[in-house]
Amino acid sequence: MSLRPASVRVRLTLWYSLILAGTILVFSLFVFLFVKAGLFSHLNQQLESDFKTVSQASSEEPNETPEIETESSTKIFQIVKAGKLFYQTPAFQKSGLPLIRQLPSAGSPTFRSPSGARFRLKTGQIEPDVFLTMAVDEEPVWRTLRTLLTILLLSLPIALALAAFGGFVMAGRLLEPVAVISAKAAKISAESLAARLPVENPGDEFGRLAGVINVMLARLEDAFERLRRFTADASHELRTPLTVIRSVGEVALQEDLDAAAYRDRIGSMLEEVNRLTRLIENLLTLTRADSGHVPLGRTETDMVRLVERAAEDMRALAEEKDQKLNLNLKGSAVLRIDEATVRLALVNLLDNAVKYTPRSGAITVGSSIREDAFFIEVMDTGPRIPAEQRERIFDRFYRIEKDRNSLAGGAGLGLSIAKWAVEANGGRIELEIGEKPGSTFRLVFPMDKSNLK
Amino acid sequence: MKILVIEDEKKVALALQKGLESEHYDVQVALTGEEGFYLLCSREFDLVVLDLMLPGRDGMEILRTLRRSKAQTPVLILTARDTLEDKILGLDLGADDYLVKPFAFPELTARIRALLRRGRGDEALKLKLADLEMDLIKRAVVRGKQAIPLTAMEFEILEYLLRNQGHVVTREMLAREVWKETERATPLDNVIDVHIGRLRKKIDEPFKGKLLHTVRGVGFILSEKAS
Numbered sequence: 001m002s003l004r005p006a007s008v009r010v011r012l013t014l015w016y017s018l019i020l021a022g023t024i025l026v027f028s029l030f031v032f033l034f035v036k037a038g039l040f041s042h043l044n045q046q047l048e049s050d051f052k053t054v055s056q057a058s059s060e061e062p063n064e065t066p067e068i069e070t071e072s073s074t075k076i077f078q079i080v081k082a083g084k085l086f087y088q089t090p091a092f093q094k095s096g097l098p099l100i101r102q103l104p105s106a107g108s109p110t111f112r113s114p115s116g117a118r119f120r121l122k123t124g125q126i127e128p129d130v131f132l133t134m135a136v137d138e139e140p141v142w143r144t145l146r147t148l149l150t151i152l153l154l155s156l157p158i159a160l161a162l163a164a165f166g167g168f169v170m171a172g173r174l175l176e177p178v179a180v181i182s183a184k185a186a187k188i189s190a191e192s193l194a195a196r197l198p199v200e201n202p203g204d205e206f207g208r209l210a211g212v213i214n215v216m217l218a219r220l221e222d223a224f225e226r227l228r229r230f231t232a233d234a235s236h237e238l239r240t241p242l243t244v245i246r247s248v249g250e251v252a253l254q255e256d257l258d259a260a261a262y263r264d265r266i267g268s269m270l271e272e273v274n275r276l277t278r279l280i281e282n283l284l285t286l287t288r289a290d291s292g293h294v295p296l297g298r299t300e301t302d303m304v305r306l307v308e309r310a311a312e313d314m315r316a317l318a319e320e321k322d323q324k325l326n327l328n329l330k331g332s333a334v335l336r337i338d339e340a341t342v343r344l345a346l347v348n349l350l351d352n353a354v355k356y357t358p359r360s361g362a363i364t365v366g367s368s369i370r371e372d373a374f375f376i377e378v379m380d381t382g383p384r385i386p387a388e389q390r391e392r393i394f395d396r397f398y399r400i401e402k403d404r405n406s407l408a409g410g411a412g413l414g415l416s417i418a419k420w421a422v423e424a425n426g427g428r429i430e431l432e433i434g435e436k437p438g439s440t441f442r443l444v445f446p447m448d449k450s451n452l453k
Numbered sequence: 454m455k456i457l458v459i460e461d462e463k464k465v466a467l468a469l470q471k472g473l474e475s476e477h478y479d480v481q482v483a484l485t486g487e488e489g490f491y492l493l494c495s496r497e498f499d500l501v502v503l504d505l506m507l508p509g510r511d512g513m514e515i516l517r518t519l520r521r522s523k524a525q526t527p528v529l530i531l532t533a534r535d536t537l538e539d540k541i542l543g544l545d546l547g548a549d550d551y552l553v554k555p556f557a558f559p560e561l562t563a564r565i566r567a568l569l570r571r572g573r574g575d576e577a578l579k580l581k582l583a584d585l586e587m588d589l590i591k592r593a594v595v596r597g598k599q600a601i602p603l604t605a606m607e608f609e610i611l612e613y614l615l616r617n618q619g620h621v622v623t624r625e626m627l628a629r630e631v632w633k634e635t636e637r638a639t640p641l642d643n644v645i646d647v648h649i650g651r652l653r654k655k656i657d658e659p660f661k662g663k664l665l666h667t668v669r670g671v672g673f674i675l676s677e678k679a680s
Contacts, residue, residue, distance in 0.1 A: 263669075264669060266670065267668065267669025267670035267671065268669065268670060269670065270669070270670025270671055271669065271670040272670075273555075273670070274670065277555055278638075278640075278642075281637055281638055282638050285638045313632065313641070313644060314644060316606075316644055316647040316648055316651070317643055317644055317647055319647075320647050340634075340635045340636040340639075341636060343634075343636065343639065344636045344638055344639045347639050347640060347641065348639075348640060351640050351643070414640065417638060
């Protein structure tokens with residue numbers, strides 16, 4: 001539709017005018033027909049009553065016709081007796097109507113005179129061989145109708161012009177919030193995502209539209225913020241080991257050291273290389289996860305054994321901190337999962353639990369089957385995670401204590417990796433914060449066709 | 454033992470050459486695929502270290518041609534591509550082992566030793582270093598005259614260290630060989646350190662000569678000499 005007008009305002013106005021034009025046309029037609037029918041019915045009545053009067057008068061006193069004429073002074077009629085004109089009024093004569101000697105066949109009662117004037121005729125036999133033809137001039141009626149038509153036709157464009165103007169103004173006023181919204185939205189860019197659209201009336205359509213856009217903006221802002229933070233964190237995490245490697249190397253070269261000391265410096269640099277390697281390894285894992293290019297080797301896996309093995313592997317770490325590692329493994333399930341990635345998730349969670357639980361604290365690893373799903377729970381007794389950070393905790397590089405030494409805490413990718421690893425295997429990860437200190441990370445693997453057998 | 458290193462990154466190639474020469478191998482380096490292919494065709498090697506991404510002639514192509522000519526030379530692939538498909542493709546084409554870059558040098562030498570030892574059937578029943586002795590059948594460890602009780606995990610770590618005695622063993626190697634960890638991202642370094650610490654307490658602390666040494670930034674080594 002290339003002819004479609006660009007602006008909604010113009011479209012609204014056009015539709016408005018079109019509908020109004022249709023309404024006026026139909027209305028005018030009705031008025032015209034109604035008035036026409038009324039006028040003609042009146043005319044017919046007059047014709048009938050005149051005919052009656054004249055025919056009565058004529059039959060009572062057949063030779064006094066001029067009196068009849070005076071009685072009905074403006075009457076137009078003729079009386080034909082035995083085929084000859086017996087009497088006609090001057091008006092009849094003037095009209096140029098023909099001599100009518102017999103009853104007309106059915107048809108239009110309207111007769112057009114040679115001069116073009118229209119008359120309505122009624123011919124009747126009032127006595128044997130006496131015919132009375134009564135006529136009324138239709139012209140006044142037609143004149144009235146013509147005037148009416150003129151008025152109606154003239155009013156149409158005026159009404160239309162008014163409607164179009166009014167419609168245009170009204171549509172403009174109604175659509176004003178849209179113009180405001182688009183002008184404001186155009187100003188909002190990646191740099192000013194914090195801005196929001198004004199919502200004047202949250203109940204109406206425009207208010208809802210602005211509200212929806214605001215929600216979208218909030219999500220966008222959040223995504224941008226996360227990306228920005230990720231980039232900042234990633235560059236920080238990548239630069240730190242590089243800085244160490246560089247400065248240790250540079251300083252070592254400046255100094256005059258013995259072989260053992262040089263070895264120590266190289267070892268220190270290699271430690272950072274390892275850290276960098278592991279970081280890049282983790283980032284690559286997550287990046288591949290984002291693009292969905294991680295081939296998973298799903299095999300039937302005894303879930304309880306998997307949990308037990310991961311917990312036993314990490315027990316040594318807990319023991320070093322005098323922590324109690326309790327196992328409460330119930331339910332038994334064989335699921336089709338990729339063992340290595342689920343283990344990756346578990347080891348990361350356990351590593352975290354050991355890290356955050358204070359010395360001599362307790363960690364509980366539980367498993368159970370509830371509501372057709374296999375649950376794995378890792379409960380620590382570390383400090384409470386503030387509720388507002390629950391969403392963020394799975395974000396890349398996110399650490400609860402911002403200033404924490406990254407050497408002790410890792411890069412903050414563990415939970416993001418755990419989340420990915422669980423979700424890649426069809427499960428989900430939840431964080432529960434109860435009344436008591438500590439947090440519970442819960443892995444839920446639905447037991448349905450996709451991962452049973 | 455003659456080793457051919459086909460690697461286009463000059464620094465890596467030279468580091469490999471130096472490192473392997475210090476382990477008393479006879480090393481030849483080829484910096485392009487063509488050169489490597491020519492050397493492979495014209496001389497005999499005991500082992501080939503092959504980079505997969507090479508300019509000119511791709512590593513996979515060299516491997517394919519080599520295997521088509523029925524040569525049985527062991528091939529160890531180095532690759533920066535670590536997707537499962539790449540690994541499977543390489544092994545399908547007849548590679549004997551692969552290492553993903555960046556790799557730890559001790560790991561490379563351990564793999565090379567394993568490949569060169571392969572098929573010689575010298576399975577020892579006892580492993581020994583100085584006065585430390587491991588009986589693989591009785592699963593018992595003795596130092597001097599004193600029996601040392603070890604947990605299953607400690608026993609396996611010590612066995613691996615003994616098999617690679619005199620060579621550095623990285624944490625990554627321990628994770629894979631002892632913990633059978635296939636996912637490189639799994640954080641086991643701290644766990645390994647704890648077990649090494651406990652092992653050291655049992656086999657070294659009560660005795661005079663120290664055997665288990667930490668090589669900073671690399672890993673651990675079981676050796677009579679202090680590093």
